[in-house]
Amino acid sequence: MQPHTTSQLATPALLVDLDALNGNLRTMSLRHNGAKLRPHTKAHKCTQLANLQLQYGHKTFTCATPREIIGMAAAGVGEDLLLANEVVDRDRLNSLAKVSEKVRVTVAVDSNATIIAAASAGLRDVLIDVNVGLKRCGVAPQLAGQLADFARKQKITVRGVMGYEGHLMMIDSRDKRKLGVAESMRLLAQAATDVGGEIISAGGTGTFDLHDETCINELQAGSYALMDTHYAKLGLPFAQSCFVLGTVISTSQDWLVVDVGLKSLGMDHGNPTVDGFEVLFCSDEHTTLVPSKESASTKVSVGDKLRVVPAHIDPTMAMHELAYLVRGDEIIDSWSIDLRGW
Ligand SMILES: Cc1ncc(COP(=O)(O)O)c(C=O)c1O
Structure with a gap:
């Protein structure tokens, strides 16, 4: 069955926020x-x-x-x-x-x-x-x-x-x-x-x-369309429009684990970020997170979905076959990442 919302997706899954993407393309095309x-x-x-x-x-x-x-x-x-x-x-x-x-x-x-x-x-x-x-x-x-x-x-x-x-x-x-x-x-x-x-x-x-x-x-220019945390540090007028959706697969008293690791994220520019959490480390299939002080009271359970923001967009894209176009949690379409390989 075709997934209609991101909660139905098997993870890791690449998400592209259509409105943010269009905003980035518009901003760049107005300048150049x-x-x-x-x-x-x-x-x-x-x-x-x-x-x-x-x-x-x-x-x-x-x-x-x-x-x-x-x-x-x-x-x-x-x-x-x-x-x-x-x-x-x-x-x-x-x-x-x-x-x-x-x-x-x-x-x-x-x-x-x-x-x-x-x-x-x-x-x-x-x-x-x-x-x-x-x-x-x-x-x-x-x-x-x-x-x-x-x-x-x-x-x-x-x-x-x-x-x-x-x-x-x-x-x-x-x-x-x-x-x-x-x-x-x-x-x-x-x-x-x-x-x-x-x-x-x-x-x-x-x-x-x-x-x-x-x-x-x-x-x-290329990265401006989807962006990453590395470029976000420069304060450019482009929004993050690409995320790797993960599922929380394990929790303990002090940390939790999401099923997005370095096999689904370009890591050469460092760890990814996740809103409301600090990233402790990434391994092949996992990222271990601790809630940041501000979100310490937010309850996260096994099965919840989180959006992981890649630090380097180019190699991240090359690791995925498909991108789901989303508006909020609704899936609008999917695009094949069809230019992978050499
Ligand atoms: C030849 C060349 N031109 C332009 C770019 C610019 O890409 P970006 O906009 O992602 O910085 C790159 C990135 O590696 C490149 O290799």
């Missing part, structure tokens, strides 16, 4: 409308959620894996898909090339090897990925122009540059984040001049409002 936002699918891995982002006016999308590109194209969501990541696997590049016959696919490159791999597969559009401070992918800014020349010699269209300032996302002070963004985007601007092309792509949820005076013409 249309193609000024290239929503990142890595944060939700769900074509139906991407389709809602499309309804808010965004037709271009960022992806982190070939699977995300292929799934988005198969679902017919988006008309310009960017793989903001380096890939050298020949089969996956061939699959992307096939997809690029139907929808525009652009891949990030940061070396001669990634350019040759893309060209050999028949891919035609690239962005030069520039390192703007995060110790991850990206060519050194001063070498970006050279790399673009090499790509053009392979008969590849260089659409511009991207430079993800991920090392700045979690700096507590907004002023310091802003200074860091300005510095990183100076590097990207120089690279953009050397590279040419029309796209200058960067940014994320933590820096969504710090790019008014930078060189970029599109923002790659």
Whole structure:
């Protein structure tokens, strides 16, 4: 039987509060409308959620894996898909090339090897990925122009540059984040001049409002739609819209246990939170809680349901097959998390 309320759900179960989600999408689209936002699918891995982002006016999308590109194209969501990541696997590049016959696919490159791999597969559009401070992918800014020349010699269209300032996302002070963004985007601007092309792509949820005076013409934010406790610390205007519903499976005088553990929660940003409780620790299938002082008198019994708020949304989504869309405790719909895998 189809569950109608969250109390009928087997747990752990992923919940998405539809009104909070819509509020987040509206807030972001008012700040970065249309193609000024290239929503990142890595944060939700769900074509139906991407389709809602499309309804808010965004037709271009960022992806982190070939699977995300292929799934988005198969679902017919988006008309310009960017793989903001380096890939050298020949089969996956061939699959992307096939997809690029139907929808525009652009891949990030940061070396001669990634350019040759893309060209050999028949891919035609690239962005030069520039390192703007995060110790991850990206060519050194001063070498970006050279790399673009090499790509053009392979008969590849260089659409511009991207430079993800991920090392700045979690700096507590907004002023310091802003200074860091300005510095990183100076590097990207120089690279953009050397590279040419029309796209200058960067940014994320933590820096969504710090790019008014930078060189970029599109923002790659993803987490803003669902949010997590890690980003909540920054006081951004986005509400928590995703929860992992758990059932209380054991109580003792001093603590209680809910059936949501680190196999249903991204834990790399720390413990989750639960309203009214302190989290003692998480194990594979469990989170142990103690009531906070304010809620010490609230009686919790075995069988009760609690909403656990993940500390990192992206890996949390990748652990679930389905998200239930809710309004309060009523289940409105369910969405498949269909872009999981690589
Ligand atoms: C290349 C790239 N762009 C943008 C983002 C921004 O994502 P978020 O909005 O979740 O910070 C990420 C996140 O990891 C990323 O890897």
